[in-house]
Amino acid sequence: MSHIELRNVTKVFGAKTALKNLDLQVEDGQFFVLLGETGAGKTTTLRIVAGLDKPTQGTVLIDGVDVGEWGAAERDVALVLQQYSLYPRYTVRENLEFPLKSKIRRVEPSEIASRVDRVAKTLRIQHLLDRKTDRLSGGEMQRVSIGRAIVRKPRVFLMDEPLSALDAKLREALRTELKNLQMELGATFLFVTHDQIEAMSMGDRIGVLNGGRLVQTGTPYEIYNRPQNTFVARAVGSPPMNLLDGDVADGQAVVARSGTGFPVSGRVSAQVNGNAGKPLIFGIRPEDIRLESGGPGEATIHDIEDHGVEKILTLRAGETTLKATVPARERVRIEEVVRFGWDADKVVLFDRASGRNLAVG
Numbered sequence: 001m002s003h004i005e006l007r008n009v010t011k012v013f014g015a016k017t018a019l020k021n022l023d024l025q026v027e028d029g030q031f032f033v034l035l036g037e038t039g040a041g042k043t044t045t046l047r048i049v050a051g052l053d054k055p056t057q058g059t060v061l062i063d064g065v066d067v068g069e070w071g072a073a074e075r076d077v078a079l080v081l082q083q084y085s086l087y088p089r090y091t092v093r094e095n096l097e098f099p100l101k102s103k104i105r106r107v108e109p110s111e112i113a114s115r116v117d118r119v120a121k122t123l124r125i126q127h128l129l130d131r132k133t134d135r136l137s138g139g140e141m142q143r144v145s146i147g148r149a150i151v152r153k154p155r156v157f158l159m160d161e162p163l164s165a166l167d168a169k170l171r172e173a174l175r176t177e178l179k180n181l182q183m184e185l186g187a188t189f190l191f192v193t194h195d196q197i198e199a200m201s202m203g204d205r206i207g208v209l210n211g212g213r214l215v216q217t218g219t220p221y222e223i224y225n226r227p228q229n230t231f232v233a234r235a236v237g238s239p240p241m242n243l244l245d246g247d248v249a250d251g252q253a254v255v256a257r258s259g260t261g262f263p264v265s266g267r268v269s270a271q272v273n274g275n276a277g278k279p280l281i282f283g284i285r286p287e288d289i290r291l292e293s294g295g296p297g298e299a300t301i302h303d304i305e306d307h308g309v310e311k312i313l314t315l316r317a318g319e320t321t322l323k324a325t326v327p328a329r330e331r332v333r334i335e336e337v338v339r340f341g342w343d344a345d346k347v348v349l350f351d352r353a354s355g356r357n358l359a360v361g
């Protein structure tokens with residue numbers, strides 16, 4: 001299929017810089033997810049790749065060719081949006097046929113029929129082919145929208161939060177379907193979302209966008225386990241990584257400061273060479289904290305969320321709050337004082353001034 005590359009792309013709208021020096025590569029057959037909060041620049045990126053907007057500066061290449069002067073139709077990309085863009089008075093079949101009936105494409109009627117049938121089968125909407133699209137459920141409509149994109153066999157699929165209008169169950173089902181579909185087609189997907197679970201579960205690679213800048217690109221594993229800075233550490237994980245103020249003491253060891261009211265004095269065997277005296281942030285994921293008598297931390301249980309398979313505890317010590325995900329079998333109660341510990345190699349250290357991960361440099 002296709003390869004997408006953005007080189008040093010900046011987009012300015014009046015006084016607002018929506019994208020700043022964006023470098024991005026989506027490999028052939030890759031499911032690339034751009035993750036960012038509202039206003040981060042996700043839609044702007046897609047519109048620039050689709051040819052609906054021009055970058056203020058920078059280059060867009062598809063299969064190594066600069067497509068800056070190409071219109072949207074010439075780029076041969078399909079854009080699937082959160083809102084379904086279907087023709088309501090037409091049947092599902094007519095909606096699927098429509099992109100193939102344009103004069104430019106000149107697809108033979110027999111070819112149209114076979115492509116529509118194949119797509120309907122893939123998306124399991126054969127039984128809906130003769131139904132008007134205004135009589136479909138949200139999930140069915142979104143399947144048809146995706147079908148309209150697939151039927152054209154575009155070079156690239158651009159997806160702008162296509163699942164976010166659906167209810168949680170359907171979203172989960174379509175997540176799996178969409179990922180399977182992409183693998184089956186061997187298609188190149190650039191998918192944008194603000195939903196970290198979508199990003200982690202679907203992406204071969206994730207790009208984390210913050211205020212128009214790409215802060216980190218990596219596999220879901222890298223983004224989760226080796227966040228380059230505190231922004232990325234907070235962007236994935238539910239609850240997100242705990243970030244506590246800490247300091248370097250005794251050369252290699254780090255002591256989380258008790259000055260914030262958290263009586264933690266655990267040593268961390270991470271490399272802190274050259275960082276003695278530097279204010280740090282001590283990052284630990286909720287699932288890496290365990291309750292243990294004699295552990296270095298002490299806190300009061302402020303809240304318990306029972307998720308069936310596990311419990312999420314809110315721990316408080318002084319002014320510091322910490323989340324811990326513990327097995328459901330842990331018997332705990334609110335207001336109880338507990339001791340806890342963690343594996344030293346699970347701790348991520350950040351420079352407090354810049355927010356950068358010290359291990360990443």
Ligand SMILES: Nc1ncnc2c1ncn2[C@@H]1O[C@H](COP(=O)(O)OP(=O)(O)OP(=O)(O)O)[C@@H](O)[C@H]1O
Pocket residue numbers: 013014016017018036037038039040041042043044045194
């Ligand atoms: N046509 C425009 N004119 C002016 N400002 C714009 C325009 N389009 C986008 N912006 C601004 O650029 C920034 C990025 O917008 P964009 O729509 O790309 O964000 P997003 O990450 O897709 O957000 P959301 O998740 O809310 O859709 C925002 O601050 C937005 O207000």
